[in-house]
Amino acid sequence: MQGNNYHIAQQRMEEERDLVAQAIEDPRHFEKLYGRYFLPIFKYIFNRIRMEHETAEITSDVFAKALVNIKKYKYKEVPFVSWLYGIARNEMLQHFRKQKIQNTVFVEEDKLRHFTEEIDSVNKEELFEKMKKALEELAPEELELVEMKFFQQLSHKEIAAILNISEENARVKTFRVIKKLKETVNKMGEL
Amino acid sequence: MKNKIETKEREIADSDALKYKDFDGVLKKASILKASSRVNFKWVGGIAGVILASTAAVIYFSGSDGIFAARKEKIVTIAMITPDAEKITASNNSVIETKNGSLIVIDENSFVDQNGQVIKSGVELSFKEYHDPLEQIISGIPMTYDSAGTQYHFESAGMFEINAVDANVKINPHAPLRVILNSKKNGTDYNLYEYNKEKKNWEFLARDKTPANFSKEKMLKKLHIEFSGKMSSTKDQVASLKSVQANIDKEKPILPKEENKENYRVSIDVDPVEMPELATFKNLKFEVLPNSNFDPRKANLVWEYAAVKKEKEKYIITFYKGGTTYAVEGVPVYSGKNYSDEKRKFDFGISAYNRRMDSITLALSEKTKILEAAKKKVEDIIAIQVKEKPLIAEDEEVGGMEHEVLRAFTVSKFGTYNCDCPKTLPTEQIVNAHFKSKEGNLSLTQVYLVERNNKKMYTIYDSFFKTFPFNPKNSNLIISVDSIGQIRYFDNFGSIGSGDDKVDFAMTPLTIADPSAVGIKKFFNF
Numbered sequence: 001m002q003g004n005n006y007h008i009a010q011q012r013m014e015e016e017r018d019l020v021a022q023a024i025e026d027p028r029h030f031e032k033l034y035g036r037y038f039l040p041i042f043k044y045i046f047n048r049i050r051m052e053h054e055t056a057e058i059t060s061d062v063f064a065k066a067l068v069n070i071k072k073y074k075y076k077e078v079p080f081v082s083w084l085y086g087i088a089r090n091e092m093l094q095h096f097r098k099q100k101i102q103n104t105v106f107v108e109e110d111k112l113r114h115f116t117e118e119i120d121s122v123n124k125e126e127l128f129e130k131m132k133k134a135l136e137e138l139a140p141e142e143l144e145l146v147e148m149k150f151f152q153q154l155s156h157k158e159i160a161a162i163l164n165i166s167e168e169n170a171r172v173k174t175f176r177v178i179k180k181l182k183e184t185v186n187k188m189g190e191l
Numbered sequence: 192m193k194n195k196i197e198t199k200e201r202e203i204a205d206s207d208a209l210k211y212k213d214f215d216g217v218l219k220k221a222s223i224l225k226a227s228s229r230v231n232f233k234w235v236g237g238i239a240g241v242i243l244a245s246t247a248a249v250i251y252f253s254g255s256d257g258i259f260a261a262r263k264e265k266i267v268t269i270a271m272i273t274p275d276a277e278k279i280t281a282s283n284n285s286v287i288e289t290k291n292g293s294l295i296v297i298d299e300n301s302f303v304d305q306n307g308q309v310i311k312s313g314v315e316l317s318f319k320e321y322h323d324p325l326e327q328i329i330s331g332i333p334m335t336y337d338s339a340g341t342q343y344h345f346e347s348a349g350m351f352e353i354n355a356v357d358a359n360v361k362i363n364p365h366a367p368l369r370v371i372l373n374s375k376k377n378g379t380d381y382n383l384y385e386y387n388k389e390k391k392n393w394e395f396l397a398r399d400k401t402p403a404n405f406s407k408e409k410m411l412k413k414l415h416i417e418f419s420g421k422m423s424s425t426k427d428q429v430a431s432l433k434s435v436q437a438n439i440d441k442e443k444p445i446l447p448k449e450e451n452k453e454n455y456r457v458s459i460d461v462d463p464v465e466m467p468e469l470a471t472f473k474n475l476k477f478e479v480l481p482n483s484n485f486d487p488r489k490a491n492l493v494w495e496y497a498a499v500k501k502e503k504e505k506y507i508i509t510f511y512k513g514g515t516t517y518a519v520e521g522v523p524v525y526s527g528k529n530y531s532d533e534k535r536k537f538d539f540g541i542s543a544y545n546r547r548m549d550s551i552t553l554a555l556s557e558k559t560k561i562l563e564a565a566k567k568k569v570e571d572i573i574a575i576q577v578k579e580k581p582l583i584a585e586d587e588e589v590g591g592m593e594h595e596v597l598r599a600f601t602v603s604k605f606g607t608y609n610c611d612c613p614k615t616l617p618t619e620q621i622v623n624a625h626f627k628s629k630e631g632n633l634s635l636t637q638v639y640l641v642e643r644n645n646k647k648m649y650t651i652y653d654s655f656f657k658t659f660p661f662n663p664k665n666s667n668l669i670i671s672v673d674s675i676g677q678i679r680y681f682d683n684f685g686s687i688g689s690g691d692d693k694v695d696f697a698m699t700p701l702t703i704a705d706p707s708a709v710g711i712k713k714f715f716n717f
Contacts, residue, residue, distance in 0.1 A: 027221065031214050042208045052203070052358040056211035064220035 016080045023070050030067050037081050038063075041088055044152075048092055058095060062088045082161035089144075089162060115150045127185060134184040142177045149174050203358075223676050278356065282313035284564040286414065286571035289373075291320050292407060293351070294575070294597070296369035296414070299564050302355070303363045315356035322349050322375045323717045324641045324648035328670060329708060332386060335650050336393045336613050343613030344649040345384075345393075348376035350609040353602060367603035371410060374596045374610060379403050383600055386607035399610055401598045407579060410597040415572045422565040425558055432555040439547050442467040444540035447475060447533070450524040455479040455490050457508060457521070459499045466501060471540045474527035477508050483520045616649055617642075617662040622688040624659035625695050626671060633673060633698055641668040643683070646717070659694075663687070668715065671698055680715075 022029035041062055046055040065087050066073075073083050116131045135143060148154045148162065160170040277290050283302070287295045295318070302310040321330050327347060334345045349372045355361075362368055381399040386392075445468050450456060456476040463470035477499055479485045494510040499521070501507075510517045525533050598610045617640075626633040638656075640649045643666040651659060661667050663686035671679045679698035688694040703714050 027218060030217075034214050034217060035212075038212050039205060039208055042211065043203060046203050046208065050358065051356055052207065052211070053354065056213075059211065060213065060216050060220055063217040064224055067217065067221040068224045 013079050020070060020073055020080060023067065027067055030063075030070070033080060034063050037084055040081060041084055044085060045088055045092060049095070054095070058088070058091050062091050065091070082158050085162045086164065111151050115146075130185050130188045131181070133188065134181050137184060138177065138181070142173075142180070145170075145174050145177050146181070219676060276317035276319040276352070276354075279316040279318050280313065281316045283311065284567045286568050286575065288575050288578075289318055289320070292373040293318075293320065294369075294371040294373075294410070294414070295353075296371070296568070298366040298368075299560060300363050300366040301368055303361050305359050305361065307363075309363065310360060314360045317352075317354045317356055319352045320349065320372070321347070321351070323646060323712070324639065324670075325708065325712055325715065325717055326350075327648060328639050328672070330607075332607060333391060333393075333650065334648060336384065336611070338395075338613070341615070343615060344647075345609065345611040346614050346647045348378065348381050348399075348596075348598065348610040348612070349374040350607065350611075352607045354605045362602060362604050364603040367601050370600045370602050370608065371414075371597045372600065372608075372610060373407065374401075374598045377404060377596050378612070380612045381598070381610045382612070383598075384609045384611055386609065388606065393609065393611075396600075396608075399598055401596065405596055405598075407597050410599075411572055411576050411579065415569065415576070418565045418568040418572065422562060422569055425562040425565060429555065429558045429562055432551060432558060436548070436551045436555060439544065439551060442470070443544050443548075444468050444471050444537055445523070446537045447472060447523045447525045448478075449530045450476055450478060450526045454481055455485065455487070456524065456526070457497055458526075459497055459508065461499065461523075466499075469523055471536055472523075472525065472533060474525060474533075475523050476526045477506060477521035478524045479508070479519055479521050485519050489517055614647065614649075616651070616655070616660045617665075618660060619662040619664065620686070620689065621658050621660050622692050622694040624656045625693060626656070626669075627695050627697050628679070628700070629697075633671070633679070635671050635673065638669050638671045641670060642666070643668055643716075669696060669698070677701075678711075682715075 016033070019029065019033050023033065038059070042055060042059045045058050045062070046052070049055045049058065062084060066084055073080065112131065113128060116127045135146065138146070145159065148159050149156075154162075156170040156174065157167050159174070160167040163170065165173075279287060279289065279295070281287060281295065281297050281302075283297060283299050285297050287297065289295065295316075300309045302314050304310055319330075321327050321332075327334050327350065330350070330352075332350070334347065336343045336345060351370065351372055353368070353370060379399075379402065381401070383396040383399050384393040385396050387394050447469070456478045458476050461469045461475060469475060489510070492510075492512070494517075495512045497508055497510045499506055499508050506521050506523065508519055508521045510519075527533060600608050600610075602608065626635050626638065635653060637650055637652045640651055640661055641647070642662065645665075649660075665685065667684050669681040673679065678701040680701055681696045681698055701711065701714070703710055705711075705713070
């Protein structure tokens, strides 16, 4: 899920509304939206699942469910892809529950380092390992917020759309998680 | 459950992800989802029932007194019955038994990462087996094979799919896996094939050399002999290398000190076999250690001869005269004129020694690894044999199990493998086949013809529907999967129509209470 792909212009969003309307009339028109968002959705899922075949299967389920429920899509000044991310998120949660798999977040080392620097730019090397441990201790929904905000670089508006919460709520929740992370890391330092 | 944070190096490449782009598949799935959310109801005995169902449930109401018992039979789609793959934790140097009794032999270096680096920690595998026509249909993998322009139909003796759970893991082609499939078919007419996903075709690997009736017991014995033989020969090699290593160690040169003329010294010829560490040097003397309890008066005696021997890293010089001996500890010293030449000789000798020692230590370490690997495999095999023993005894009581034939594949990359005997389509009877549902014509791209008596399966593509071939002497079954994945069938027919006759096959939708692979196998009596 790349920030650049995500922040699409207003004009493009309106174009998407037309594509959604066409897909409601004839499912074959959904192919344009499928083509546009296949890669970001596939990568979003692969980032968590790390298995190509299973990712392909879940990605296909996401688009099939989106197509079946396309009438339910409501334009909320966020791109259609955020609605897809919401479906993908639910599908992955189901997958983890069904397979009894540990909630694993795969993150590029650079991004984790960058995130650590944002938290504390002075003791970054020492913090890096502690930060990994602190992230592991978070509740899954808290970790998801960190993942979306800092590793996938989504805006609060986009996070709100995916999690079906208000933008303000997304902002507050993110702030609280960061505060909690800082406290956990500091406690580790005291031990 | 605690979270796990793993750092990764890169994203999946676009080209790798795009291989999975399949809009038709999405449309098909969406159709199934739509179909499964429909509401079905029936009138029976004057009772109207409207049942909301989250799955595609056909509800049969019975009884006439207003009280009904419901029996739910589900329309079966392929998506419902696709079995889960078995997850296997594959450690290096092991023989693993799968749920179906197949064996996977893994070497020390069988798995590598994307950079070709050996993965030492073992990996997670997913493993799926397909043995009967139904399982092959579920797999969705074409069971036809094109060779020299002729299409053959596989009569499979077993098929399997093996993959790593982590897509970054590969099989090391230099240390391939051995997958020994617990096949359910005897016979010696089979070839081994690998499925090429890109070309959507099977590729011939080798002729299957499995002898007839090659049971699991025989396969385990064969593996036991192979690895215990390897263990025994490697053990000998290790012993021999250790002995060579000990001998080389004896030859490690020592650097004699320069002689100290203040000390008492004696010239003794050294036997190079007994003291190879001193063999390099000339002009050697043995100097009596000043701190040894040497009596200087003894130096003034005339001794008949003196000899030196090594005892626990010490050189003991013994003087003899008549029946009298006198022993004292000494050290070899250089008594020549150019000590630096002697030192160079030592440096040369020690570097030759190190080279020999390094090479023998390396060889020893490699052989020890091989020995440990063979030992570990033998232990695994014995554990499987112990587990199998009561089963084998049970089989013998009932006259042996037909399906206990094990077929070995060398697997150098993850994918799908098959043990098959290619057959051509039956020729006994041809009809012009039309496939119908209650609603009218069925639009099918292919159907599966199963000969029930011998469990042979043919994939008949729509281009062959007008000349649909079968053997009327068999009990035949046609299975189809329509565009929304629904399974239909036409069962138990022998002679039907003739020549160019148009024959309508009314395909019945499969509706059973247990829409699992097991339930369907039971239904079709596979």
